[in-house]
Amino acid sequence: MRKLPLALSLAIVASSGAFADQSRKTYSWVDEHGVRHYGDSVPAQYAEVPKDVLNEHAVTIDRVEGRKTEEQLEAERIEAERVAAAELRLRNDRALLATYLSVDEIVMHRDRRVELFQAQSRVTEMYLRTLERRLSKLMVEADRFQPYSDDPDAPMIDPDLIEDIDLTKGTIERHEGNLEKFERDKQSIIERFDGDIRRFEELKGLKTASSS
Numbered sequence: 005m006r007k008l009p010l011a012l013s014l015a016i017v018a019s020s021g022a023f024a025d026q027s028r029k030t031y032s033w034v035d036e037h038g039v040r041h042y043g044d045s046v047p048a049q050y051a052e053v054p055k056d057v058l059n060e061h062a063v064t065i066d067r068v069e070g071r072k073t074e075e076q077l078e079a080e081r082i083e084a085e086r087v088a089a090a091e092l093r094l095r096n097d098r099a100l101l102a103t104y105l106s107v108d109e110i111v112m113h114r115d116r117r118v119e120l121f122q123a124q125s126r127v128t129e130m131y132l133r134t135l136e137r138r139l140s141k142l143m144v145e146a147d148r149f150q151p152y153s154d155d156p157d158a159p160m161i162d163p164d165l166i167e168d169i170d171l172t173k174g175t176i177e178r179h180e181g182n183l184e185k186f187e188r189d190k191q192s193i194i195e196r197f198d199g200d201i202r203r204f205e206e207l208k209g210l211k212t213a214s215s216s
Contacts, residue, residue, distance in 0.1 A: 028044050029044060029057050029058075030042060030043070030044055030057070030058040030059075030062075031043060031044070031045070031046050031055045031056065031057060031058070031068075032055065032056040032058055032064075033046060033050050033053050033054070033055045033056070034053070035050060035053075042058075054067065054068065054069055055067075055068040056068075096203075097203065097207060100200055100203060100204055100207070101204075101207060104200075104204060107201055107204060107205065107210065110197060110200055110201050110204060111197075111201070113197070114193065114194065114197035114198075114201075117193050117197070118190055118193060118194060121186050121187075121189055121190035121193070122190070124182075124186050125183060125186045125187070125190075128179050128182055128183050128186070129183065131179060132176060132179050132180065132183070135172055135175055135176045135179070136176065138172055139169070139172045139173065139176065142165065142168055142169050142172060143169070145165065146161055146165060146166075146169060149161035149162070149165070
């Protein structure tokens with residue numbers, strides 16, 4: 005298709021009455037060969053390409069974006085995540101500066117939180133020792149019965165004793181899991197507060213001052 009000069013193209017559109025009726029829109033788009041077209045409707049094959057909307061004076065008044073490529077969509081997603089992360093960091097920085105006046109305050113708050121986990125761990129360890137002693141006594145009693153006893157004439161164990169053993173074992177496992185969780189939570193708290201300390205020093209310029 006031969007590319008028409010802009011003035012001639014607009015003259016043709018105007019003569020056809022496209023600009024005379026202001027309720028109708030005139031579009032301008034470029035095809036796959038780089039040729040610019042004008043018209044009050046867009047062929048189906050160009051429906052997803054970017055288009056300019058022109059007024060009756062052939063002045064662009066709007067822009068209709070075409071369908072975005074996968075690369076463009078991915079770039080927009082990455083940029084949106086970057087902006088969201090920057091806004092979150094800004095809010096966190098403001099909250100950090102509003103909450104603490106010094107590094108010592110952050111350290112004190114961190115140590116208090118750590119002490120709570122340590123206290124929970126101590127209580128759980130004491131309870132575990134009690135449960136382990138109870139389980140040991142139950143197993144000694146169970147050794148007198150089948151299937152724990154080596155004596156083929158030993159009586160079958162009482163179902164209530166089996167239930168008591170299973171319940172005690174389950175409680176021990178649950179509290180051992182709690183101990184592991186307390187330790188993970190404690191380490192997570194320490195890492196979070198240490199990160200707050202580093203960021204507080206950066207925001208206050210303390211790291212630069214101390215290293216100089």
